[in-house]
Amino acid sequence: MLRRVERFIPVDEALELLLRHVDFLGAEEIEASKALGRVLAEDIHADGDYPPYDASHMDGFALNHRDTVRASPENPVKLKVIGHVTAGKRPEPRLKPGSALRILTGAYLPEGADCVVPQEEVETIDGGYIMVKRPVKPGENIDPAAGDVKRGELVLKRGRVLKPIDVAFLHHLRRWRVKVAKRPRVGLLVVGDELTDSTTEAAEGRVFNTHRLLIEPLTSQLGCEVNYLGIVGDDPTAVANKLEESITRFDALLTIGGSSVSERDATYLALTKLDADVFVQGLKLQPGRVGGFAVVGGRPVILLPGLVLSTVNVFIFLAYPMLRKMLGREPKHYESRIRATLQDEVRFSKWVDFKKVVWVGLREEDGEYICYPNLGESSRMKILANSGGYILVGEHVAKINKGEKVLVHMLG
Incomplete structure (x- = not known):
């Protein structure tokens, strides 16, 4: 049975329900x-020390510092080179007093050695000897065992999006397999008679489907599998049929366009025909007030409005945290945020009792961030193109003062 939620509910309440x-x-x-x-999808703990043994920090000669205590340029110490140590295996020869071993960067120190002298600091002489011209300190030019990672140390936390360095680090720790969150399967449906995916038709006057090129990669970057379901015209029956045939194939559906309540808003009308468990139509969010969501057959359908600022804002405040939860992450509407000084005053004459999203440009001056508001109608894509993030203004706030410190939220 349809549970109808009244229009223009607070966006936080809508998200909590979703x-x-x-x-x-x-x-x-x-x-x-x-x-x-x-x-x-798991915490990664080191199962050993890294490096497992003391290792050389540079190419040179492994030796014991006691053999160089009296070394000087005038009276260098003569040491016999008894072998060669390469990276990748524990050296077998034990260092004897009065001797040295040739060693390469990253190679493990032989037993009996406690320092490395760089190759450019020694003189090699006939017969396999080197001359050391200064005292070498114990531990000099050595990466100590467990200096990078200690056994049992938590090195990567559950919920982290793995970057190139993380993948390399896992292999450094000899973790050849890893548990990750399953990718949410997301269907993306665009609604509108005027829209096309054809550049040829767009050149002839149709409206190119730009919003897909924005929402699809944003969803994919979160770690989802996105399936584009195409464009459906402004026909509520056709939209309802498309939603009904798609709903069981995906973990979530995103729709763009047709989310308001006029006789032309096909997505809204289509969802009234379906057996939705929950239907939220209208949010106290500006831009984004005609967005919403439904739950059909246990699967969420997010209604993204057609004007681009509203499209992105509803995606950020509903779809983004929802998909993060599906991925086992904290369900928040941003990846990072910084504190910045607002360069210009912003006033709100309408929708004062709504939460407001103000997109801002960013620049750094003398080590501090300055943000400047990019204002305009919800249809202006240039606002997004010129912005580095957004600030969230609370309900019943009618003005933000110039010079005020604000939090700028970012998706990356």
Whole structure:
């Protein structure tokens, strides 16, 4: 039975209701080499010390510092080179007093050695000897055992999106397989008679489907599998049929366009025909007030409005945290945020009792961030193109003062 939620509910309340209907989708184990961009579904603890033994920090000669205590340029110490140590295996020869071993960067120190003298600081002489011209300190030019990572140390936390350095680090720790969150399967449907994916038709006067090129990669970057379902015209029956046939194939659906309540808003009308468990139409969010969501057959359908600022804002405040929860991450609407000084005053004459999203440009001056508001109608894509993030203005706030410190939220 349809539970109709009145229009223009607070966006936080809408999100809380939405999150009750989604859960973490679980984990799968994959090869670590294929984990780039995936969300880590387990804490990674080191199962050993890294490096496991003392290792040379440079090419040179491994020796014991006691043999060089009296060394000087006038009276260099003569040491016999008894072998060669390469990286990748524990050296077998034990260093004897009065001797040295040739050693390469990263190679493990032989037993009996406690320092390395760089090769450019010694003189080699006939017969396999080197001359050391200064005292070498114990531990000099050595990467100590466990200096990088200690056994049992937590090195990567669950919920982290794996970057190239993380994948390399996993292999450094000899973790060849890793548990990652399953990718949410997301269907993306665009609604509108005027829209086309053809550049040829766009050149002839149709409206190119730009919003897909924005929402699809934003969803994919989160770690989701996105399936583009195409464009459906402004026909509520056709939209309802497309939603009904798609809903069981995906963990979530995103729709763009047709979310308001006129006789032309096909997505809204289509959802009234379906057996939705929940239907939220209208948010106290500006831009974004005609966005919403439905839950159909236990699957969420997010209604993104057609004007680009509204499209992105509703994606950020509903779809983004919902998909993060499905991935086992904290369901928040940003990845990072910084504190910045607002360069210009911003006033709100309408929708004062709504939460407001102000997109801002960013620049750095003398080590501090300055942000400047990019204002205009919800249809202006240039506002997004010129912005580095957004600030969130609370309900019933009518003005933000010039010079005020604000939090700038970013998706990357």
